[in-house]
Amino acid sequence: MNDDDPDAELLARVGRGEPRAVREMVERKLGRLLSLAERMLGRRVEAEEVAQEVFVRVWKQAPHWQPGRARFDTWLHRVALNLCYDRLRRRREEAPDDDADDPAADLAEAPDALLEAKQRDRRVARALAELPQRQREALVLQYYQELSNGEAAELMGIGIEALESLLVRARRSLRARLAGEPRRNDDA
Amino acid sequence: MTPERFHALLDACGADLRRWPEAERDAARELLANGPPALRAACAEATLLDRDLDAYQVAAADAALIEGIAGAAPSVVPEAAYIAPIAAAASAAASDSARVETTASVAPSAAAASSSAGGPRARPWWRGAGFFWPRAGWALTGVAGAVAGALVVSVVLGDAGPAAATDWQKRATAFIDRGTDWSEE
Numbered sequence: 001m002n003d004d005d006p007d008a009e010l011l012a013r014v015g016r017g018e019p020r021a022v023r024e025m026v027e028r029k030l031g032r033l034l035s036l037a038e039r040m041l042g043r044r045v046e047a048e049e050v051a052q053e054v055f056v057r058v059w060k061q062a063p064h065w066q067p068g069r070a071r072f073d074t075w076l077h078r079v080a081l082n083l084c085y086d087r088l089r090r091r092r093e094e095a096p097d098d099d100a101d102d103p104a105a106d107l108a109e110a111p112d113a114l115l116e117a118k119q120r121d122r123r124v125a126r127a128l129a130e131l132p133q134r135q136r137e138a139l140v141l142q143y144y145q146e147l148s149n150g151e152a153a154e155l156m157g158i159g160i161e162a163l164e165s166l167l168v169r170a171r172r173s174l175r176a177r178l179a180g181e182p183r184r185n186d187d188a
Numbered sequence: 189m190t191p192e193r194f195h196a197l198l199d200a201c202g203a204d205l206r207r208w209p210e211a212e213r214d215a216a217r218e219l220l221a222n223g224p225p226a227l228r229a230a231c232a233e234a235t236l237l238d239r240d241l242d243a244y245q246v247a248a249a250d251a252a253l254i255e256g257i258a259g260a261a262p263s264v265v266p267e268a269a270y271i272a273p274i275a276a277a278a279s280a281a282a283s284d285s286a287r288v289e290t291t292a293s294v295a296p297s298a299a300a301a302s303s304s305a306g307g308p309r310a311r312p313w314w315r316g317a318g319f320f321w322p323r324a325g326w327a328l329t330g331v332a333g334a335v336a337g338a339l340v341v342s343v344v345l346g347d348a349g350p351a352a353a354t355d356w357q358k359r360a361t362a363f364i365d366r367g368t369d370w371s372e373e
Contacts, residue, residue, distance in 0.1 A: 022261040026254055035246045052257055059261045124244040143241060149209055167200035175237050
């Protein structure tokens with residue numbers, strides 16, 4: 001039960017087909033969906049496709065939503081994660097040796113002024129993409145999506161201790177992967 | 189909170205206490221302020237990884253994506269289209285037209301895909317030249333006669349009017365639902 005779902009009122013208006021509510025829902029949730037999907041998939045285009053597919057489901061489900069059964073944001077993450085899993089599985093089946101994209105592939109096209117920032121961005125993206133899927137999922141949900149440990153664990157279908165264990169391994173692995181790369185000293 | 193639990197949460201959640209379990213934040217702050225200096229050093233170390241993670245930013249959605257997603261939502265059928273009983277009962281052709289428009293707004297990409305793949309979109313059967321309007325005229329005449337007859341009967345029978353109106357509203361709502369699935373309250 002959750003009576004204080006911050007999205008419930010907006011979702012009800014979406015369910016009634018209010019055009020302004022539809023736009024407000026897109027503006028409220030699209031960024032979070034892209035954030036989740038791009039970090040899970042490592043590909044912007046696919047992340048945008050996932051976001052669009054999620055919203056198609058939102059439009060279908062909104063009139064039938066029953067408040068109190070689940071938080072809408074949790075449901076949204078569940079749908080997006082399932083779509084990401086489908087794509088990751090398809091990717092493995094189609095090209096098992098080509099699972100990890102090189103997120104630095106587009107750096108050659110970046111203007112010089114953005115190059116350094118993009119390099120930092122991409123080395124973290126690459127390290128994240130190389131994590132085992134469950135570790136990456138735990139970190140994306142808990143750190144980037146800022147879900148509570150309980151919400152992230154529930155989404156992943158595991159206990160909180162198991163989630164914390166995944167997070168510890170993910171952060172250790174990332175630290176090790178990034179250790180050999182140049183780090184900024186401006187915050188030392 | 190024990191130093192061991194502090195380290196466990198630091199390793200799992202990073203140095204920003206806002207990402208820690210809410211129930212343990214106050215105890216963590218207390219321990220950080222008054223506990224062993226090694227805890228603060230461990231926090232500083234964890235902060236470095238947090239900053240690396242924060243460097244991975246996802247670009248905001250562009251306007252075209254926002255428009256595309258919002259535009260794919262089913263549009264609402266205007267209330268007037270199913271409030272006026274005579275118009276709704278008499279104009280099957282008009283409601284067909286509304287359904288076509290609603291379908292296009294629900295799945296613009298599908299409509300576009302069929303358009304690009306198969307040339308111009310197929311015209312509805314009733315838009316054939318010289319076919320629709322004569323028949324619609326006869327239909328309207330017939331339905332208008334039926335409505336007039338029903339009105340006479342309802343006046344004669346007294347309380348039959350409200351029941352008939354209620355029944356019509358149910359039918360109209362069901363029709364709208366079937367087309368768009370967006371009219372439920």
